[in-house]
Amino acid sequence: MNGTLRRLGGRDVVDGGAAVAVALLVGYAIVDPPGPSPSWPAWSAWPVAAVLSLPVALRRHRPWAMLVWACAAAVAATVAGAVAAGAIWLTFVPAVLVLYQVATTVSAVRSATAAAACASAATAAILVFYDRVLPGLAPAATPSEMPPYWPVEIGVTCVLLAVAWAVGAVVRWKRDTTARLVHHLAEAAVADERRRIARELHDVIGHSMSLIAVKATVANHVADARPQEVRAALAVIEQTSRSTLAEIHRVLGLLRSDGDLREAPLPVPGMADLPGLAVHARSAGVEVELTVREEGVPPAGVALSVYRIVQQALTNVVTHTGPTRCAVTVDVDGRAAAIEVVDDGPRHGRPPRADHAGHGGHAGPGGHGGHGLIGMRERARMYGGTFSAGPRPEGGFRVAARLPYDPDGTPA
Structure with a gap:
């Protein structure tokens, strides 16, 4: 019944x-x-x-x-x-x-x-x-x-x-x-998610491949004279490539899925992962001084943007400047997240690499070139913040961004 x-x-x-x-x-x-x-x-x-x-x-x-x-x-x-x-x-x-x-x-x-x-x-x-x-x-x-x-x-x-x-x-x-x-809203949400995943792929691959390229170059130059350094470089390449492939497989798995992308969200890095970026950059020969001041816990979206901006800035230093000294400062005060990445420029007066204005690199005084700088500027603009990038008068390069937000996580 x-x-x-x-x-x-x-x-x-x-x-x-x-x-x-x-x-x-x-x-x-x-x-x-x-x-x-x-x-x-x-x-x-x-x-x-x-x-x-x-x-x-x-x-x-x-x-x-x-x-x-x-x-x-x-x-x-x-x-x-x-x-x-x-x-x-x-x-x-x-x-x-x-x-x-x-x-x-x-x-x-x-x-x-x-x-x-x-x-x-x-x-x-x-x-x-x-x-x-x-x-x-x-x-x-x-x-x-x-x-x-x-x-x-x-x-x-x-x-x-x-x-x-x-x-x-x-x-x-x-x-x-x-x-x-x-x-239409569902299609727009899926498209936005796919664009976000594309940005994540760009940041992940750009950072990891830059580190692998640097280590491979080092290993190639010292292969005969210093085999121990070659083995250390190969260990870094192996570890970086494994972790990068795992993350790429997760992302591509989402892109191949026919269901709602939001059902299986991509693991989101944040403030706690910044020391890992510093470790990777140091393994590529960059002396990184990382300073993180947190007076409040930023929302997940802000933390992700901070992580990606720092990641791309360090990738640019590794790729286009080479061994140098770099200071990374992240200051979160509960109302905004301020990021500053400053490097001292090439050591021994060596000029930047020939692909200096290339893919994601330091694009000159205006800082308008390359997908990396564009991506960082886009992340800052998403929160109504500011972004600047350019060479310093005393030498080196400076990247600075400020991401304001309300305590509930929405852009200020």
């Missing part, structure tokens, strides 16, 4: 109740009509009302079939004289309710065609009733305040059908618009 009720569902129960209410209304109107009583037996009012109202209970399952049933039954009952003279429009109320359901499920053109067909059939049936059936009925025992009048019957019926179609069409339009909006 409980399984049957669950299968019926709440909407079926509501439709069944509506069908019973309409049947009672139509049956009572036939038994006590405002005009002459029909020539049919009084008991027939209730079976007729049940047949007319049954489509209301089944309209969600077979809307088109139920509309044909409701309209055909109302036309047949009207032409046969089994309806309430003066209230024939009640006979078409089930068709009105089913038409609303049709209008919410099919295109406006198709539902409008159905509404016009119902209105035409109802008009013809009412005219036949008043022309052939009504004159043969016995006059009402008492005069009615609403005597039978065919223009009123036709007008009320057509208005009800038009209103049902209009409301149903509007409901369908709103549903379609909402569905398109939800789909």
